[in-house]
Amino acid sequence: xxxxxxxxxxxxxxxxxxxxxxxxxxxxxxxxxxxxxxxxxxxxxxxxxxxxxxxxxxxxxxxxxxxxxxxxxxxxxxxxxxxxxxxxxxxxxxxxxxxxxxxxxxxxxxxxxxxxxxxxxxxxxxxxxxxxxxxxxxxxxxxxxxxxxxxxxxxxxxxxxxxxxxxxxxxxxxxxxxxxxxxxxxxxxxxxxxxxxxxxxxxxxxxxxxxxxxxxxxxxxxxxxxxxxxxxxxxxxxxxxxxxxxxxxxxxxxxxxxxxxxxxxxxxxxxxxxxxxxxxxxxxxxxx
Numbered sequence: 001x002x003x004x005x006x007x008x009x010x011x012x013x014x015x016x017x018x019x020x021x022x023x024x025x026x027x028x029x030x031x032x033x034x035x036x037x038x039x040x041x042x043x044x045x046x047x048x049x050x051x052x053x054x055x056x057x058x059x060x061x062x063x064x065x066x067x068x069x070x071x072x073x074x075x076x077x078x079x080x081x082x083x084x085x086x087x088x089x090x091x092x093x094x095x096x097x098x099x100x101x102x103x104x105x106x107x108x109x110x111x112x113x114x115x116x117x118x119x120x121x122x123x124x125x126x127x128x129x130x131x132x133x134x135x136x137x138x139x140x141x142x143x144x145x146x147x148x149x150x151x152x153x154x155x156x157x158x159x160x161x162x163x164x165x166x167x168x169x170x171x172x173x174x175x176x177x178x179x180x181x182x183x184x185x186x187x188x189x190x191x192x193x194x195x196x197x198x199x200x201x202x203x204x205x206x207x208x209x210x211x212x213x214x215x216x217x218x219x220x221x222x223x224x225x226x227x228x229x230x231x232x233x234x235x236x237x238x239x240x241x242x243x244x245x246x247x248x249x250x251x252x253x254x255x256x257x258x259x260x261x262x263x264x265x266x267x268x269x270x271x272x273x274x275x276x277x278x279x280x281x282x283x284x285x286x287x288x
């Protein structure tokens with residue numbers, strides 16, 4: 001083989017993905033490997049399982065259980081409301097321009113988290129927030145007299161729903177668009193009502209996408225930390241805040257316990273993302 005033919009036979013097209021591979025290795029694989037290794041190392045650098053056993057302390061188990069409940073609740077609420085919005089976008093007869101506005105807004109707000117979200121949340125539902133004052137002065141409804149508290153399970157859940165709903169809209173809208181008109185027409189020809197079409201045709205087709213998106217929203221909320229810290233500080237003990245307290249550099253912190261906490265969070269979010277990938281693959285079989 002001549003040098004020119006050898007030169008042409010080289011996989012030059014693969015160079016296009018090289019930046020992504022480097023990014024994944026440097027900012028995903030290597031940090032993950034470092035965390036996993038640190039979870040099994042003691043302060044002297046020797047192998048130990050003590051860090052893993054420490055995860056079964058009552059306060060850590062309670063923090064993880066609270067995080068799981070918080071993530072699952074916000075994911076379910078986000079899926080329900082986001083699915084309804086996506087149905088309205090696809091089947092509601094919206095002008096194309098308005099649909100584009102909704103999708104663009106969802107793309108922006110799905111990444112709206114951390115301190116900016118905490119500030120917007122306080123400005124909206126704080127004691128003198130816009131919605132709080134509006135409900136009190138116009139409708140005589142005092143949210144805080146009814147027991148609402150931002151620094152609580154339901155208060156933080158409401159904050160997470162801010163970015164869960166638009167993320168659901170972004171992910172599920174293409175799946176709803178993939179429902180073929182022929183399926184509805186065939187159901188109508190066979191005498192099926194609209195409710196029967198959705199119960200027997202549309203929802204079973206969308207079920208993998210819905211379950212996969214639910215798993216993705218769960219993982220998205222489970223790893224969120226900046227919003228929770230900005231709103232509650234350390235008053236609400238959830239897994240990400242517990243992890244932050246261990247690795248922030250205080251003399252009372254235990255970095256290797258922090259590695260173990262991070263390792264446990266990686267396992268949980270990894271399982272959730274794995275469920276999403278599997279469900280997405282199943283959904284694509286129907287929607288191709």
